[in-house]
Amino acid sequence: MDNSIKKVNIKQKNSILKKITSTKINLIISIMLTILLLTICIIAPYISPYDPNLQDLSISLMPPNSEHLFGTDKFGRDLFSRVLCGGAPSILGSVAIVFIVTVIGVFIGVLGGYFGGKIDSFLSKINDIFLAFPGMVLAVVVAGMLGNGLLNAIIALSIVRWTKFARLARSKTISIKEMTFISSCKISGLSDFQIIIKHIIPNIIRELVITVMLDIGVTMLEIAGLSFLGLGVQPPTAEWGYMLNEGRSYLSTCPWLVLYPGCAIIISVMILNYLGDSIRDFLDPDYKEV
Template structure:
């Protein structure tokens, strides 16, 4: 099999760069738009107009209105802030917490490593969403409790990745040289370990955004996440699911928003993974 030429590698690298700019830009635009969602809404998302209830999609209401006459486009836009920022908060927390646990396990030795890894095995032994449902139900529902429930089942994957990467780096020549030069443990971890294990952790986190978004929406759909009248995509689908056969646009609008957001973040995750792959000429 012929080795790729320098020209081929350069073309492929430029293609990956273009993908990174496109999908990174779309994801950033989504995050920024959700932050300013209240200003982007054409109508008050919580204003009820019973005389205009269940209106079909039109120029005035692109996604129609719900049973209370609230503009669905406005509710989808304002719901993006809760859905997207809750997801980013969740992914950021489990990434940081799981990475800290993984590095600590790999660096501390066999006893602490064994105890913490067995705890992570216990969390991994349960079906993820079922365990999250149980935790969220025990905590009483709500967005914050849904985040806590999903965080409880999701941190072990990051701990596993960080632990394996740290163990691989721990016995390398440059780490031994850093020890001999008098570097302390904290400096070695921050200056040498973290920069070299950050790539796989970042890829895992970006690819996890879409999954966490759907799971948060799933908890809200089942009544264990955001509570009405808060506009959140999962709870909006749950609140209007009985209208799916008669007024499908009311339910499909937030579902379409989830679909588009998950696709964008998944494509960004795939692109980041390819970009960081050393086989692609990096």
């Protein structure tokens, strides 16, 4: 009987060790892919074979060939160079948005969850007002009011995307502030500000990191969507969403105009989602217990 129990324990231990090893490998691979993606976006202007904004109407709508790997667009601009340079506005812009909404959402959520009462009621009603409207529709309206441009697109998406982080921070704060160690901190003389900074935020950081990493890919799609509608990055700046908008009129005759920017969006979102999934698995409580 004891031998059978030991065998079961050994099998469970081996299974857990395999899970840990697999989780670490996935995390390392996802981090390397993300670093590679960000590096390409940063150095794209220096490694692109042509000026992404250089026009040459004599070679417009040229199919892919040895000189222009992805072909050219209607203005004769090299599509490979534009795809390389088009990643920075989408990816770096999505990182900026997620950072902004995390700061705003955590501030509002922790404030309402910790103090409760009228403060929490007021902030919750503001949150509910924003949740009453479809996020992307509201972002389009705000971006239309602010005007075209990447900065205005970032502001518009930041205004409508903070609610998720506020709700998460509020719920976690409410559960943490009821714990006995928070009462001990109050008795010892710590101020509310010190308790929030030293004890509340550190205890919700794991869930926030997971949510942040899983949200970057979605945000990137929304930036591309605004640019596709003409509310994001403006010409002649290269951006994948706007390149899809430019190429949709030539979809039947020049499919490469939407194929390559579309593939770039898909691959980038997959890498960012892979990173988010890997971090979530790494920070999983079952993993931490081992």
